[in-house]
Amino acid sequence: MVATYFPGRGTLFEETYLEGKAEGKAEGKAEERTALILHVLEKRGIKIPDEARDRITSCTDLDQLTTWFDRALTADSAADLFTGDPEASADGPHDRGACG
Numbered sequence: 001m002v003a004t005y006f007p008g009r010g011t012l013f014e015e016t017y018l019e020g021k022a023e024g025k026a027e028g029k030a031e032e033r034t035a036l037i038l039h040v041l042e043k044r045g046i047k048i049p050d051e052a053r054d055r056i057t058s059c060t061d062l063d064q065l066t067t068w069f070d071r072a073l074t075a076d077s078a079a080d081l082f083t084g085d086p087e088a089s090a091d092g093p094h095d096r097g098a099c100g
Contacts (some may be wrong), residue, residue, distance in 0.1 A: 033065035037081070040072040052078040059099035 034057050035070075041048055048056075058064055068081045075081055 027060065029062055029066060030060045033062065033069055034059065037065065037069050037072050040069070041075070041078060044072075044075075046075065046078055048078045052081070055082070055099065061099050064099045 036050065037056055038053070056065075056068065059068075064085075069087075071081045071083075
């Protein structure tokens with residue numbers, strides 16, 4: 001059994017602290033994946049328009065970032081990352097939720 005020595009021990013304060021810590025880890029993972037996507041595209045010599053860079057860096061959905069990373073490995077352009085995304089549409093931008 002692991003004992004917690006947090007001053008509140010099970011209080012709302014402790015729960016809030018621990019939730020914030022978990023959210024911070026998720027944000028850190030999203031930032032890492034974002035950096036990897038941009039790095040792969042840059043190393044492959046693919047230009048990243050500001051609109052694509054903004055969409056990538058504003059995304060916090062780890063599953064979507066993983067999909068974009070996989071696509072970055074074989075994409076011919078930054079736009080190829082978004083091909084097939086339900087948020088992408090031929091008639092212009094729409095509400096794209098957590099991934100701009």
